[in-house]
Amino acid sequence: MEWIERLNEVISYIEEHLDDEISNEAIGKIVVCPVGSFQRTFSLMTGITLSEYIRRRRLTKAAFELQSTDCKVIDIAVKYGYESSDAFCVAFKKMHGITPIAARQQNIKLKSYPCLAFELRIKGDVEMNYRVVEREDFRVAGKIVTSSLENNIIPEFWDQCKKDGTVDRLLEIGVNSSTLGMCFGYNDEGINDYMVGIETSNEGIEGMKYVVVPKSTWLVFESIGPVSPTLENTWGRIYGEFLPQSIYKQAALPTMEKYFGSDVDADDYRVEVWIPVVKE
Known part of the structure; x- marks a missing residue:
């Protein structure tokens, strides 16, 4: 509360x-x-x-x-x-x-945007599947782009990485076939570095950036359905419903989206949202 x-x-x-x-x-x-x-x-x-x-x-x-x-x-x-x-x-x-x-002038139509008010909604009709995972440090390879809340170029960056062969190269060096979207956190101006990557044991691959994610506790949520709009709705519920009531707060590490498969429009498409946390 x-x-x-x-x-x-x-x-x-x-x-x-x-x-x-x-x-x-x-x-x-x-x-x-x-x-x-x-x-x-x-x-x-x-x-x-x-x-x-x-x-x-x-x-x-x-x-x-x-x-x-x-x-x-x-x-x-x-x-x-x-x-x-x-x-x-x-x-x-x-x-x-x-x-x-x-x-x-008289009789002119104008728009009015009211002042927001937040309230905690307790809902039990749609459950949120999550688990708590303790992970040791791990290495992620990929390409990074700088995006912003005002000008979100992340979808276009994913399209580019698929077209230029980056995703195929990542799949070749990954420890599994799940690609990752890593958000490194927004600064005060709403600017964020974002990585299209994969967990790997390799290093020194030309053209790739490397990040070592330190040992942490993670909350892992499932998003099942077409990426748009299901994934955004999942994020909204995490921040709007789950975290305000939980014993956890987000840690200062990147958040991750873990993608399973390539048909992002499928009704059963699965994404895991990984949020690093510490107990309040």
């Missing part, structure tokens, strides 16, 4: 600072974890990035002020974090479909 309370504290902090600077440092102190990790959790739980949520709330507030006050457009733009009326105009039109000036 403490995690849900912290999430709502972050939302309250954001609401109080929509017309001011929103500090990553302050958010980190509230959630007591790296801001990058929180940003990913927020995105998985809500379906939008934290920065997009803040943008929508600010533009919702801006629309209210345009309709209820005589403040200049540039003053409202600056108040809600835009350096120029042109930048504000572009963002406002993208969300509301009209310009800030037009928003002051």
Whole structure:
């Protein structure tokens, strides 16, 4: 329950600072974890990035002020974090479909994005299969790309690795036939290094990067069904339902997705989600 309370504290902090600077440092102190990790959790739980949520709330507030006050457009733009009326105009039109000036007319339809509120849902109709695994250190080989919450290029990177033969080369050096997707953690700007790899005992393969994952305790969850949207839904349930109630918190190691087979659209396709943890 403490995690849900912290999430709502972050939302309250954001609401109080929509017309001011929103500090990553302050958010980190509230959630007591790296801001990058929180940003990913927020995105998985809500379906939008934290920065997009803040943008929508600010533009919702801006629309209210345009309709209820005589403040200049540039003053409202600056108040809600835009350096120029042109930048504000572009963002406002993208969300509301009209310009800030037009928003002051009568009978105009605008969009309003409400303030979020998190609550703990206790659900027993759909179980979550998981196990606790203690693993010694192991070696992973693969290729790494830098992605972000705002511009997620990981699906395209997987396609590239399949087309250029990287996945085939990984299967040749792996200790098994399960490829891995490793997320090394998001920084405060929502940037993340991601590896398409495989567990291996080899080293020094040309063109491959190597990572040694240290000994750790892992929670392992199953995702059964087409990768899209089943896997994302599984991540959402892990962060939104399981971890807030559990005795575990995520450790500062990469998370992993372990893929079994190649038909990612099959109804029985299986992925394991591996999360490194420590007990609270």
